[in-house]
Amino acid sequence: MTLDELETIIASRATAAPDDSWTxxxxxxxxEKVAEKFGEEAIxxxxxxxxxxxxxxxxxxxxxxxxxxxxxHSRGVSVAQVMxxxxxxxxQSGLAEKAARPK
Numbered sequence: 001m002t003l004d005e006l007e008t009i010i011a012s013r014a015t016a017a018p019d020d021s022w023t024x025x026x027x028x029x030x031x032e033k034v035a036e037k038f039g040e041e042a043i044x045x046x047x048x049x050x051x052x053x054x055x056x057x058x059x060x061x062x063x064x065x066x067x068x069x070x071x072x073h074s075r076g077v078s079v080a081q082v083m084x085x086x087x088x089x090x091x092q093s094g095l096a097e098k099a100a101r102p103k
Contacts, residue, residue: 031074
């Protein structure tokens with residue numbers, strides 16, 4: 001599965017009834033709650049990364065990617081926009097890109 005395919009699935013589930021879809025239920029709570037859930041999943045992934053359990057990290061990373069895309073959807077940001085930003089950054093070092101960010 002690609003991120004584009006996952007984005008399409010999320011968009012489809014977003015239109016379902018909240019009683020029928022976890023995605024719809026989460027989105028119905030608003031972008032702030034979606035962001036909070038993403039943060040929870042990111043922390044769980046961090047914990048598994050520190051523990052060194054690759055199977056658990058793989059599972060948590062899947063949760064992080066899913067909830068990241070739900071969060072992007074909740075704010076009208078597409079995977080294509082994120083990929084375009086990554087493309088824009090390509091070709092310069094990460095240190096140079098970070099130094100060029102507005103403070």
